[in-house]
Amino acid sequence: MSQTPDPDEQLPEPANLRxxxxxxxxxxxxxIAGLLAILAMIVIQYRTTRVPLPxxxxxxxxxxxxxxxQGSDWYAxxxxxxxxxxxxxxxxxxxxxxxxxxxx
Numbered sequence: 001m002s003q004t005p006d007p008d009e010q011l012p013e014p015a016n017l018r019x020x021x022x023x024x025x026x027x028x029x030x031x032i033a034g035l036l037a038i039l040a041m042i043v044i045q046y047r048t049t050r051v052p053l054p055x056x057x058x059x060x061x062x063x064x065x066x067x068x069x070q071g072s073d074w075y076a077x078x079x080x081x082x083x084x085x086x087x088x089x090x091x092x093x094x095x096x097x098x099x100x101x102x103x104x
Contacts, residue, residue, distance in 0.1 A: 058092065059085070 054075060059065060063085075067078035074095060076086045084098040 054087075054089065054092065056092075057087070060094075 053070070057065075057068075057075075057077060059077065059079070063079040063081060063083070065077045066080050069076050070089075073089045074086055075089060076084055078084050078100075082100040082102055084100060085094055086096040086098070087093065088095050
């Protein structure tokens with residue numbers, strides 16, 4: 001006669017399986033915490049890294065600045081006369097002038 005296992009009968013969980021389940025749970029928590037720490041470090045580093053502003057910006061006579069932006073080796077000033085002046089960061093000289101045409 002063959003015996004069929006009773007579905008209501010609970011077999012004890014092996015100790016190794018219990019340890020493995022605990023280990024997987026702990027390692028998952030550590031991986032999540034590590035990922036969050038790496039993301040936090042990237043955000044903190046990104047927020048504190050800035051290109052220094054130039055000490056003095058000399059605009060051509062009769063122009064006034066309305067906006068400013070900068071890149072790694074240049075900075076640009078938008079003037080009230082609808083012109084963009086791009087300066088070289090090292091020398092402070094104007095690299096390029098871009099006239100912005102306004103809409104009619």
